[in-house]
Amino acid sequence: MNGPCSSFLQKEAEGWRIGRSSSCIFGGTSAIRETDRKYGRLCLSLSRNILASGEDARECVSDAYLALWRRIPPEKPEDLMAYLAKIVRDLSLKRLDHDRAKKRCPELLLSFEELEAVLPDERFAAQADGAALASLLGAFLRQETPTARSVFLRRYWFFDSVRGIAARFGFSESKVKSLLFRTRRRLRAFLKKEGIDV
Amino acid sequence: MNMPKLIEAMNELDDELILAAAADPQTKAKAPLFRRPLPAACACLLVLVLALAAGLAWQGQRGAAPFVLTAYAAQDAGGPLASQLRPGQAVPVSAFTAENGLKGAVFSHAAQDPKAPASVLILADGADAEGTIRAIAGLELERGTVYLFCVLPEDGKAGHSFPYLLRNEAQNTVTALSISIERDGDGYSAKIENVVTTEQRAAS
Incomplete structure (x- = not known):
């Protein structure tokens, strides 16, 4: 959990909460694991609804975690769940648009x-x-x-x-x-x- | 097919709207009265038929309640078994579990106004009535029927008696009775006792 920014796991341990009223700081593989534990199901379900493929959805969610890691910092979303869900939705729709040949749900x-x-x-x-x-x-x-x-x-x-x-x-x-x-x-x-x- | 512009624009909606939609709905999901699948229409029809039949059978009987109380018991297959409760006669009932794990026996009777919205009465013995109501609120029940949810104690060993009072405005009577629920093997049995119908006196 070392690096330019502390993981939000650490911040949560210090009493921080990811929510509307607080900033959140994201970084480190532990943070990704924790994000997956907390929001993985939601993200996967959202992406699967769009892509109609479990495999594509998993890839999309992984890409979303990567995007999250790259964007935070400098970005400080008010709510991590909404922020992540938006990334997943956006990436999934883009992928859907890109793979026009694939059968859509x-x-x-x-x-x-x-x-x-x-x-x-x-x-x-x-x-x-x-x-x-x-x-x-x-x-x-x-x-x-x-x-x-x-x-x-x-x-x-x-x-x-x-x-x-x-x-x-x-x-x-x-x-x-x-x-x-x-x-x-x-x-x-x-x-x-x-x-x-x- | 091209993606509608609205679909793309929705990704820029405020977080609060997304979070509210992602959260559990305020109107309790599903709100099944019983955990096992219930063909609601059949059950309600059954209740109605039983209510009509029993209403005719009980007409003019002394000591009988002027309404039909129906008890429900779970079956291995199909919907719940609905039985009429007669004074002093025990019928099988089951402890149905609400979404929050609260256990209770379920009874129903026809409301005086068949067009009245369905209502649920919580009969609890010292339980947190407010919390209980919240726990099973949102049930989609049949109009014109009053449901009684008798909360059973956690240990479930001792028998319990739930007093119930029903005012019949048309006949100007008040019927008092008690619903007694006891352990019966693996399940429960219920009976109504002490049915007393008195004429309602006008307030002086």
Whole structure:
């Protein structure tokens, strides 16, 4: 655990907590092991939802750990879990985009189709960048109920299947589909109101 | 198929939104009343049929409760076995386990208003009622049915009696009874005792 920065294991032992209110410092192979122990399952599940292949997902998660090691420091994420999950999601989507020849998971394609109906690429591209859209999306999600928000994010951020979401929340699959449909409809109306031509 | 712009943009969402979605849902997941798979529709239909049948059978009987209490016992296959509880007659019941490990016997009766939302009454003997309610809150139960979750003691050796009071506004009566649960071999048996129905007096 020697090196230019202390591992967060050491910091945790000193009473630090990785969270919103504290900085976190990352480094060393022990830190990677500990990260894998804490967040490995989440990362693997997220990547597998996107890539539909256990092997590809494992590689992607390993790449994410490497990226994490390289980025911290100098970056100091507020929350390591969210930061890592974002890296895993980003790398997995990039890999998916790169391996176009590979067969894609039907559940993922379905979620793409669902969101494309809200905001087709070509119409949006000229109007705002990703950060602006993320900001609008964040504002929209904050005004939704916690359940609608979580179900939406489970579907389109974590790419969970409808069945998986139903089991997670104790809902029927039809209830999940209906919730998602109504949330997408509200999102479309929200974006339109905010000046995005949908 | 191209990736929708929204999918890419979502990676820039604030951490707090991601963390909240990654955490366990506030509405308790699944919230099964019983651990073993329950064909809820069949069970509810069974309860309804039993309630109607027993309601007719009990009409006019002295000392009988003016409602049907149904007890549930786990079976090796299929859904739980629902039995009518008659005064003084023991029927098998099982200790069902809530998601937090809390054990209890389950009974139900039809609510006076069939359109009323389902409710769960916790009958506990000195247990942490608030915590218990939290533990099994979020159950998706059948409308118009009152469920009783009688919390069994940890040791499970001694018998326990749960007093229960039901007010029938239509008939202007109050029925008091006690649900007695005892160890019976590997399982439990339950019976209702001391059923007393009295006319409700108007407050002076």
